[in-house]
Amino acid sequence: MSLRVTFLGTGGAVPTTQRNTSSVFCRREGDRLLFDCGEGTQRQMMRFGTGFGVSHVFVTHLHGDHTLGLPGLIQTMDFNEREAPLSIHTPRGAGAKLRALIDAAAGRPSFPLRIREVGDGDVTLERPGYEIRGFETDHDTRSVGYALIEDERKGRFDRGRAEELGVPVGPKFQRLHAGESVELDDGTVIEPEQVVGDPRPGRTVVYTGDTRPTDRTVAVAENADLLIHDATFGSDNEARAGRTAHSTAAAAGEIGERAGVERLALVHISSRYAGNSGRLEREASETFGKGAFVPDDGDTVSVPYPDAE
Numbered sequence: 001m002s003l004r005v006t007f008l009g010t011g012g013a014v015p016t017t018q019r020n021t022s023s024v025f026c027r028r029e030g031d032r033l034l035f036d037c038g039e040g041t042q043r044q045m046m047r048f049g050t051g052f053g054v055s056h057v058f059v060t061h062l063h064g065d066h067t068l069g070l071p072g073l074i075q076t077m078d079f080n081e082r083e084a085p086l087s088i089h090t091p092r093g094a095g096a097k098l099r100a101l102i103d104a105a106a107g108r109p110s111f112p113l114r115i116r117e118v119g120d121g122d123v124t125l126e127r128p129g130y131e132i133r134g135f136e137t138d139h140d141t142r143s144v145g146y147a148l149i150e151d152e153r154k155g156r157f158d159r160g161r162a163e164e165l166g167v168p169v170g171p172k173f174q175r176l177h178a179g180e181s182v183e184l185d186d187g188t189v190i191e192p193e194q195v196v197g198d199p200r201p202g203r204t205v206v207y208t209g210d211t212r213p214t215d216r217t218v219a220v221a222e223n224a225d226l227l228i229h230d231a232t233f234g235s236d237n238e239a240r241a242g243r244t245a246h247s248t249a250a251a252a253g254e255i256g257e258r259a260g261v262e263r264l265a266l267v268h269i270s271s272r273y274a275g276n277s278g279r280l281e282r283e284a285s286e287t288f289g290k291g292a293f294v295p296d297d298g299d300t301v302s303v304p305y306p307d308a309e
């Protein structure tokens, strides 16, 4: 099952020539999901070849740098005669305002548009093999982050061991792997535990949107494979980060370290660090204890299974 994340916009509230406002595109096998949709996101989708076939947009909060791309994207989808429904997830209590923003600029599209409010802990999308859950963040308006959490996978089937035990190659292999016991021709019963390993964890990707560092993020992102965290400022603007309800790179690194995440992507980079994002990577890596990275717009990362060889 492929799981890939493309950073469409890695800049803060003010875009620069290098960094667009916030948007993260996620593709899991055939599903295309969009997290936030700042101004100009549809052009980023064209530039980086993601296509417009997204079924769900997850909005972390209503600030313009996370939402102003929605009316334009919806208008283009309408021009393209889209028929498939589009669901937009937004923090609890923010649905009516988001509807008004879209109505004012894009009108009523001819495809079904659903707006769904999300609170802390809500499973807002359930799909075979994974779900998307909202979690509380700490910004200066109603806000949530989102976690993509995959189901556990079946344990590994030990083919060699099964053959040693005399299980004939064929349907009995599948039945054992599915958790059933099987009886051999000589009456011996083989239990699945004899040939199937422990269940293996799925993958987790967490996107905070704009937020101060919080314990809730640490809990949600525990052992995540990829954490995408607000890192608007460097240590030179620590007080400003607190005042404006954002995080410094060092604070994002600390959250990543406490949660034990595998990889940490720093986004929402303030325009004042244009050309100097290496400073943020260094500061975050110091607290994170390993390499944190500031993606460029258009960068794509694959998220492998934790037990992948």
Ligand SMILES: [Zn+2]
Pocket (backbone or CB within 6 Å): 012, 013, 022, 063, 065, 066, 210, 268
């Ligand atoms: Zn923002």
Ligand SMILES: [Zn+2]
Pocket (backbone or CB within 6 Å): 061, 063, 139, 210
């Ligand atoms: Zn914001």
